[in-house]
Amino acid sequence: MSGALRPRRREIHPRPYDPAYKTSVTRAPALPLLSMESTPSEETGPRFGHSLIGPRDADLIHNFTGNPAIGERIRVHGRVLDEAGRPVPETLLEVWQANAGGRYRHVKDGYTAPLDPNFGGCGRCLTDGEGRYEFMTVKPGAYPWPNGPNDWRPAHIHVSVFGHAFGQRLITQMYFEGDPLIARCPIAQTVRDRAQLDRLVAPLDMGESRGMDYLAYKFDIVLRGRRRSVFEGEM
Amino acid sequence: MVQPLDTLTETASQTAGPYVHIGCLPSFTGIEGVYPEDLGRSPIAEGAAGERITIRGHIYDATGWALRDAMIESWQADAAGRYPGQAGADPAVTGFARFACDGESGEWRLDTVKPGPVRGRGGQVWAPHIALWIVARGINIGLQTRIYFAGDDHASDPLLARIEQRPRVETLMARPEGEGAWRFDIRLRGEGETVFLDL
């Protein structure tokens, strides 16, 4: 076991209670969180090995039926780092998304856009020794959702990361450069700090794109770090 | 000006949304064939030491409605209070589970072994507990809380001691409801609101 986690900077995260995102009104705690130094339950966490990952897990274009999904082929890549800038190696990253038409393969999604018979919508991978990851997918479509009278989600990919400690657990969403719906989305706008929201927007990365094949987007993720300590005796 | 603190900032959270199951529990939502099975189906394997327990509960919103779309992750020590990866830990305890509220009733269920007390820095000892992390549509950043077990010795638990309003301690106590069966209801907001943690 290593040291305590750095306290979470709640001000950079979305406001839990945000009336513009209506569902948060009944689901956000009203009382203050109980804050204290992390304990072994937060400083340890599940680890997953390479044996978990199948050869097509990170290829959402093909991993549902083997036949290719319809849509704009993209490669999403980036690094997982901690707050000290150290790579987080061999950590599990999971993604899920709507298909190119903006439809999810989920019993609760009744949007008019059709399902793609060859698109499941989930993928996963482990970061490598330098914290790098990548997956192939199709660019998801925007979709309408019941909140205001005419709210649309910008194109986005949901991303879940474990880190090495249960207290580092993070789920976020990756948006795409240039999408005018980001500024109009009550969920994206729960992040009040513009600079922090900008960090959720992946830039087009032509250098990692491949001619006649796919466009690339880069999405780096930072997890909570640990406090450095010279006092080894504190265990 | 001063020297810059040479640190990065954590990536901001966003809600897991109503379709979290697609990415985290695909088989649960009918997406078969991508992975052999959903991750975190059980925190224990055959032969895990300790008392087998089942914990059931609901997650209620501010109106008293049970969520049907939430996902919970749990992380715990083995029966001797050791976490996977630590010296002497029970190899049959992975410690991690992932489960969803039932789409009809909203009830969730965790089958595991009861963890032992955990030792930490400075000789502190935590009473047996299971850490939970709750995500759902409308929850903008995952909620941390803990299941403790009514009837254990909680007198010296440093976390429970920090709760000023003593009746709120009860919101972190699973209640026995039969041999090896426990109930733990979570209230996100309003009357009886669960103590959520920032650790």
Ligand SMILES: [Fe+2]
């Ligand atoms: Fe979504």
